[in-house]
Amino acid sequence: MDHTPTEQHGPTGPTAPARSAAFGRTSTHDLSAPPPDLYGRPRADRFLRGLTAFDRHYGPALGSPGLRRNPRRPAARPTAPLCLVVVSHRQVADEVVELLLADPAGGPLPGWQPGAHLRLTLPSGRERHYSLCGDPADRATYRIAVRRIADGGGGSVEIHEELHVGARLTVRRPRNGFAFCGEPVPLLVAGGIGVTPLLPIAREAERRGLDWHLVYAGRSSGSMPYLDELRALAPDRLTLLTGRIPTGAELLAPARPGAAVYCCGPAPMLAAVQRALDGSPATALHFERFGAAPITDGRPFSVQLGTGGPVLPVPADRSALDVLREARPDLPYSCRQGFCGTCQVSVAAGSPEHRDRRLTAEERAAGALLPCVSRAAEGDTLVLEV
Structure with a gap:
């Protein structure tokens, strides 16, 4: 994912x-x-x-x-990225390929926990994040699955068409922002490729003997990766919803009293689950998004490409990144959520409204801006160095 x-x-x-x-x-x-x-x-x-x-x-x-920070503890040193090689490239569902990545020398890979992901730097220079969907006990390979999005940013197409066996790429070590807390009654809700971070969570819940259940929705069974693995794991704990868009109530129907919901899927699914949560016996919700969150409290402003450059209007319902990429298609980006820092630009003039989750106060004061989420007051113009 x-x-x-x-x-x-x-x-x-x-x-x-x-x-x-x-x-x-x-x-x-x-x-x-x-x-x-x-x-x-x-x-x-x-x-x-x-x-x-x-x-x-x-x-x-x-x-x-x-x-x-504890002043007695030395500052954390950045960890070097990994150089990995593709050892397997196979189709696991309609428009979905699975990659197995390994150390070229055959050494063990850094450990990870269910819910973790990798940040890949592709041969083109694009950076993308994908959930690990294999077994954390397997230290020989990392497994990811990628759905092809023809009209996306090009990352998934590059993976499908160019990252074949033998290809090498740079990978940041596993990080986890969707950690499984081990609640006694977890309900997992997956939409399509959103099953990838939930598959290791399901395996961990089964290993611990928890009372878990997985609701898996998709266009058709052929578009849903890893169905056979889930059926082999625990067929009686699996609910499949295909051929239509389920309601939030249907997605949460198997929730037991006190259930903790782990949801990963497209934005409409997340919105439906959030709306239905109050009417369910579930008591907590953890989720991941496929793409950028909807813009809230957005107001129109403008960005200018350098002093004296063209001025581009940014509508209330669009991000500055989207507008900038229309003028500069090569502008890098990755998460579209304000935490990876890939799309960072510099503000030469103007007063931005920072909405990111990454930049420090010092970086913001120095002019750094993440245009994927940050904005400006209505009618203002930000002069950017891009």
Whole structure:
């Protein structure tokens, strides 16, 4: 699955974006506030609140770096990317190919947990994220599955047509923003290629003896990868919905009291599940998106390609990245969610409204901008160096 960020919701709607360790981005909650609990809810711990307030007030005067990092612990060193080779390329469903990636020297690969993904740098230079859908116990290969999107950004077409056996590519080590928390009653909801991160979660739930169930929706059985694996794993825990668009109530119908829902699929499916959550016995929702989230509170503004360059209007319902790519088709991008940093540009003039999950305050002050999510006030113009 072309990977996008995780969010977590409670039964009454959004509580907070999930932690972002999966893409190396920073958490979106306020670092000056006490960290939230597993589901993003604010902690009520009085001691922790008091300690945070003390640090915020007295830390700068004492020269303390604050609660952000233990000063005794050395700063984390960036890990080198992996150079992997394609050892298998096969079709596993209509318009879906599976790749197995391995170390060219045959060495073991870094470990990972269900829900993790890889960031691939393709031979063209495009960067894309794909969920790992194999067995975490297999340290010899990584398995991903990619659906061909003919009118997409070209990454899936390149993988289908050019990444054959023997091809090499650069891969960032596995990151996880869709971690399985091991709740006793998990309900997994997959739409098409969205089954890829859920397949390892299903295997882990079965290994732990949990009372899990998977609802798998798709256009037809031929378009749904890994059906045979799921049927072999636990046929009585599988509900298939094909040939139509199911409602949120249908997708959540197998939910048991206290169920934690893990959902991955297209935006309409996620919206349907969110709307139906309150009417179900489920108590938590974790999900990943296929593409960019709908723009909320968007207002029209403009971007200018350098001082004296053309001015491009950005409608309220479109991102600056989409508009920029019409003028500069070679502008790189990947996640379209404001956390990978691939589309970063520089602001030469104007006041942006930053909505990303990656840039630090210092980077923003220096003019960095992620146009996939960030905007400007209505009527304003951002002069960009692209």
